[in-house]
Amino acid sequence: MTAEKWSLEVDRRRCVGNGMCVAVAPEHFTLTDGRSSPISAQVAPAEEVTEAFELCPMSAITIRDAAGAEIDPTR
Amino acid sequence: MTDTTAQFPFPPTSPEKAHEQMRRIREDRPMTQVQYAFGGKVWAIHRHAAVKQMLEDRRFVRKPFATGAMEVPYPVQFPDFLKTTMQFADPPEHTRLRRLVAKAFTMRRVELLREKTRRFAEDLLDAMERKGPPADLVRDYTLQVPILVLSELLGVPAADRDKFTAWSQVMLATNGLSEQELAEHGAALYTYLVELIAARRAEPADDLLSALATAREKDDSLTDEEILPIAMLLLVAGFDNTANFATQGVLALLRNPDQLRVFLADIDGVAPTLADEVLRHGGFALGNDVEGSAGLVPFVATEDVEIDGQLVRAGECVMADISTANHDENAFADPERFDVTRSPNPHLTLSHGLHHCLGASLARMEMQVIIGSVFRRFPGLALAGEESYATDFLTAGMSSLPVTW
Numbered sequence: 148m149t150a151e152k153w154s155l156e157v158d159r160r161r162c163v164g165n166g167m168c169v170a171v172a173p174e175h176f177t178l179t180d181g182r183s184s185p186i187s188a189q190v191a192p193a194e195e196v197t198e199a200f201e202l203c204p205m206s207a208i209t210i211r212d213a214a215g216a217e218i219d220p221t222r
Numbered sequence: 223m224t225d226t227t228a229q230f231p232f233p234p235t236s237p238e239k240a241h242e243q244m245r246r247i248r249e250d251r252p253m254t255q256v257q258y259a260f261g262g263k264v265w266a267i268h269r270h271a272a273v274k275q276m277l278e279d280r281r282f283v284r285k286p287f288a289t290g291a292m293e294v295p296y297p298v299q300f301p302d303f304l305k306t307t308m309q310f311a312d313p314p315e316h317t318r319l320r321r322l323v324a325k326a327f328t329m330r331r332v333e334l335l336r337e338k339t340r341r342f343a344e345d346l347l348d349a350m351e352r353k354g355p356p357a358d359l360v361r362d363y364t365l366q367v368p369i370l371v372l373s374e375l376l377g378v379p380a381a382d383r384d385k386f387t388a389w390s391q392v393m394l395a396t397n398g399l400s401e402q403e404l405a406e407h408g409a410a411l412y413t414y415l416v417e418l419i420a421a422r423r424a425e426p427a428d429d430l431l432s433a434l435a436t437a438r439e440k441d442d443s444l445t446d447e448e449i450l451p452i453a454m455l456l457l458v459a460g461f462d463n464t465a466n467f468a469t470q471g472v473l474a475l476l477r478n479p480d481q482l483r484v485f486l487a488d489i490d491g492v493a494p495t496l497a498d499e500v501l502r503h504g505g506f507a508l509g510n511d512v513e514g515s516a517g518l519v520p521f522v523a524t525e526d527v528e529i530d531g532q533l534v535r536a537g538e539c540v541m542a543d544i545s546t547a548n549h550d551e552n553a554f555a556d557p558e559r560f561d562v563t564r565s566p567n568p569h570l571t572l573s574h575g576l577h578h579c580l581g582a583s584l585a586r587m588e589m590q591v592i593i594g595s596v597f598r599r600f601p602g603l604a605l606a607g608e609e610s611y612a613t614d615f616l617t618a619g620m621s622s623l624p625v626t627w
Contacts, residue, residue, distance in 0.1 A: 160566075163578040164278055167324060170317040181278035181575060202321060204582060206329035 153192050153218075154211045155185035161207040168199035168208060175199065183207070197221060225250040230266060230543070234511035241506075241558045244268070244514065244546040252530035253540070261295030264520050264539040265532070270550035270570070272530040273542045277575040279529075282521035282540060283312045295539050297516050306448075307455040309519060309577065316576065322437050322444060323452060323580065326375060326430045332583040335371065339588060342370040343595040351599070355626040356606040359596070360469055364623075367592050368464040371584070372456060377422060377429025382414070389414065390457055415453050419446060430456075456581070464585050466619030468592040471500040473623060474507035474560065475597070476605055481507075481562045482597075489598055493590035496562040500589065502548045502569035507560035517543040518573055544570045600627035 155175065157168075159182045168176040168183050172195035176183050190196060197220045200208045212218050228246035235243070247254070253267040267273045276282055286292040287300075288310040294300045304310065308319035325331065346366050350357045357363070369387050372378075378386045389411035392404055399407065415431075423435040434449045475482040475496075485492050505512055520541040523534045534540055548569045549557040572579035579585065597603060607624035 163582075164575040165578045166576055167317070167320065170313065171321065178278075181274060202324045202328070204324060204328055204578065204580070206583075 151192060152189050152213055153196065154188055154215075155190060155196065156188075156209040156211070157183045157185060158205075158207040158209070159184065161205045163205055165204050167202040167204065171202060172196055172199040192220065230254040230268070230514050230546075231256060231516075232514040234513040237506040237509065237512055237558075240512045240514065241549060244549050245551070247514070247546060248550055252532050253534075253543075256295075256541075258295045258297050258516075260297070260299050261293035261520075261539070264295035264541045265534055266517060266541050266543040267529065268543050268546040268550075269530060270547040270553035270568075273544070273547045273570055274574055275529055276521070276540055277542065277570075277573060277577070279527060280313070280576070281524050281527055283524055284310045284519070284521055285312050285315075286522045287520075292522060292539075295520055295541070300519075303451050303454055304458070306451045308452070308580075309455065313576070319448070319452070320580065322434060323430065323456075326433065327580050327582075327584055329583045332587050335374065335584070336587055336591065338374060339367065339371050339591045340595060342367050343591055344599075347595060347599045356624055357626075359472060359623040359625045360465065360620055361622065363596065364469045364472070364592055365461075365465040367468070368461050368588055371588060372460050375430050375584075376418075376453065376456070377427055377431045378418065386411075386414065390461060412450070415450060416446065419449055419453075459579075460581050460584065462619060464581075464588050467500055467504060467585065468589050469620045469623055470504040470508065471496065471589060471593045472596060472603070472625075473605075473609060473620070474500060474504050475562075475593070476603065477509050478507055478560050481560055485562050486597060486601055489594045492562055493594045494586070495565050495567065496593065497586045497589040498567040498569060499560065499562050499564045500593075501571040502554075502564075502567055503557075503560055505545070506549075506558075512545070514543070514546060517541045517545070518570075519577075542570060542573070603627050 162182040164178060164181040166178055169178055175186055175190060175196050176199060177186050200210055201221050210218050210220060225246055228243065228250045230247050232243050248268050252269050252272045253265045255263055256266050257263050267276055287294045288305045308316050311319055346363050350362050369390055370383065373383050373386055389407045391399060392407045392411060419431055419435045422432040426432040426436050431453065434444060434452065437444045475485055485496055518541060520539045523536055523538050523540065525536045527534050548571065551557055553568055572582045604626055605624065606626040609623045610621050612619060612621045
């Protein structure tokens with residue numbers, strides 16, 4: 148588990164700049180031109196990233212495992 | 223203002239003339255300082271890019287309205303209970319409140335409610351069909367679906383839905399209730415919610431009131447005084463507004479047969495773009511007179527901010543004039559056209575940024591289901607009279623729409 152990395156994507160076409168991700172995971176997301184993007188594309192699994200994923204109103208955040216498969220860490 | 227024919231606000235006029243007026247306003251200046259009956263002056267921002275810039279700038283806040291330090295500048299008075307909700311909070315308070323409810327309204331979660339919403343719609347259409355035409359589409363259908371969905375979401379038991387629906391009429395523009403009935407229903411709704419929250423706290427279920435009630439237990443962060451206004455806000459925003467936009471969508475299609483044909487040819491495929499186009503342009507597509515009057519809930523500038531060349535001074539209020547911004551040719555091709563397949567459609571009706579509508583995905587899904595289901599059932603749906611409107615309420619909407627099939 149510790150060696151595992153998540154890769155993060157934000158669909159900027161869907162993003163409405165609500166900023167929940169930045170509010171709960173400021174080390175992982177940032178708003179530029181009113182839209183969110185991940186600060187680094189590869190991160191260690193973290194609870195606040197899961198919360199950002201879960202709270203995004205547009206469900207615009209995608210998390211992938213090391214193999215590139217989409218995952219839902221809330222399940 | 224240099225163009226004296228570009229006044230804002232402007233009185234009701236035909237959609238064609240309103241388009242022309244709004245174009246002149248946008249060309250002339252980014253914003254107009256307007257004086258309202260309540261709360262005084264506010265800058266109404268007209269250009270799409272300028273509205274977005276303001277909504278993305280955290281130097282514009284709402285706390286002074288919530289504390290009562292300033293009155294909200296608006297043509298009508300805002301009810302006090304709304305001012306205690308997250309809509310009038312700034313970060314970090316806003317984050318704390320929104321975080322508690324946001325999970326229930328994400329696009330993924332809302333999709334899980336689509337089938338249930340469809341069943342609510344189908345049951346209501348069955349009842350309409352059994353009774354036979356004509357029907358009042360607002361009373362019998364477009365108003366009923368959102369209240370059933372909200373009951374489901376909040377966790378109102380099926381056995382209580384009839385009385386819950388009746389009491390919730392106090393939240394409606396067009397309830398037709400006497401002052402005594404209003405007070406009675408309001409008190410009954412309040413008491414009912416308090417009891418339901420207590421019950422869910424004792425025995426949580428998989429619904430929003432349980433989530434709110436137990437959130438308080440976990441970190442002692444949410445009191446009943448906070449939960450109740452949230453529940454009321456969900457009712458007032460999610461009930462009346464959703465019903466009104468859905469009704470507007472049905473009527474807009476009936477008044478624009480070319481677009482109705484496009485929709486009927488592929489209901490499920492077109493429903494998503496139709497819903498957003500109704501949000502952007504529904505009021506214009508009805509063919510009735512439209513006015514340039516107000517916009518979304520205002521903000522207060524905490525310091526001097528320049529937007530699109532106009533200085534907004536610290537302490538002054540700003541407001542998104544979404545009607546004018548939603549027809550900005552710099553953001554929309556052929557903005558005066560009602561185009562049910564429009565994509566992309568960056569309208570600002572559900573706001574943008576921090577206060578982007580919490581229920582946006584839910585509202586879209588409900589509109590898609592409500593409009594799609596009625597035209598699938600009655601492809602020959604037609605008007606059986608004139609629609610009527612409520613005019614003396616915050617969310618002034620359509621109060622009846624007589625239809626036949």
